[in-house]
Amino acid sequence: MKCETCRDLLTAYLKEELEKEERERLEEHLASCAECAKEAEGARKVLALVEQASDPAVVSLVNGLIHEGIKARASDIHIQGIADHASVRYRVDGVLREVRDLDRNTQTAAVTRIKQMSGMNVAERRLPQDGRIHVLHEGKEYDLRVATVPAVLGETVVMRILDRGMLPVSLDQMGLRGETRQELEVLIHKPCGMLIVSGPTGSGKTTTLYALMQHLNDRKYHLMSVEDPVEFQIDGVTQIHINRKVGLDFV
Numbered sequence: 001m002k003c004e005t006c007r008d009l010l011t012a013y014l015k016e017e018l019e020k021e022e023r024e025r026l027e028e029h030l031a032s033c034a035e036c037a038k039e040a041e042g043a044r045k046v047l048a049l050v051e052q053a054s055d056p057a058v059v060s061l062v063n064g065l066i067h068e069g070i071k072a073r074a075s076d077i078h079i080q081g082i083a084d085h086a087s088v089r090y091r092v093d094g095v096l097r098e099v100r101d102l103d104r105n106t107q108t109a110a111v112t113r114i115k116q117m118s119g120m121n122v123a124e125r126r127l128p129q130d131g132r133i134h135v136l137h138e139g140k141e142y143d144l145r146v147a148t149v150p151a152v153l154g155e156t157v158v159m160r161i162l163d164r165g166m167l168p169v170s171l172d173q174m175g176l177r178g179e180t181r182q183e184l185e186v187l188i189h190k191p192c193g194m195l196i197v198s199g200p201t202g203s204g205k206t207t208t209l210y211a212l213m214q215h216l217n218d219r220k221y222h223l224m225s226v227e228d229p230v231e232f233q234i235d236g237v238t239q240i241h242i243n244r245k246v247g248l249d250f251v
């Protein structure tokens with residue numbers, strides 16, 4: 001048997017779907033070809049991971065974490081290995097709060113499941129990856145931006161929840177009062193300068209900036225934004241979506 005044929009049949013072989021004769025010829029090749037044997041070993045591990053991740057208990061655990069997170073109005077969900085277990089945390093109003101523990105095996109299975117759902121390469125566990133999950137929760141659409149980072153204590157996952165149906169808040173709805181509101185109004189109408197909005201994730205930076213853009217968006221100015229990512233589209237604003245893969249960064 002040739003190496004190419006061996007590789008083509010490998011998945012079917014590992015799933016025990018090969019006829020006896022073909023199986024024997026493949027095993028014969030694996031016994032004599034170190035490279036294909038190594039390939040088979042890797043494929044076997046991935047298959048075991050995928051099988052673990054497809055377990056109904058893992059599937060419903062991950063779905064539960066996502067839907068509970070949305071219900072809790074979390075801006076992001078974190079899964080992180082700590083000591084001998086993994087912790088799941090929701091960020092609500094800018095503050096992370098622990099919601100549950102997972103044992104190490106469950107962590108691996110849950111992370112694999114999340115990688116599967118977000119279109120990542122399940123076999124790659126040594127490099128960071130990015131992906132997306134589309135979720136329907138109580139009839140509303142949500143986009144989850146998912147990032148995995150390989151760490152010593154297992155892969156860390158951060159899922160950023162974007163509510164696609166949410167409308168940007170107006171400056172008047174922001175809850176800024178008195179002097180702050182007035183000063184901001186003056187600042188954003190200055191012809192030059194820089195206004196910096198800072199704060200932790202989920203504290204309202206994006207909300208504030210969108211409110212300011214909307215406030216200025218009366219067709220008298222040409223408004224441009226550079227965003228990573230563009231979370232809402234605003235009519236009349238030239239919004240630029242960062243694309244690092246082609247070299248389009250903030251600079």
Ligand SMILES: [Zn+2]
Nearest residue numbers: 003006033036
């Ligand atoms: Zn071979």
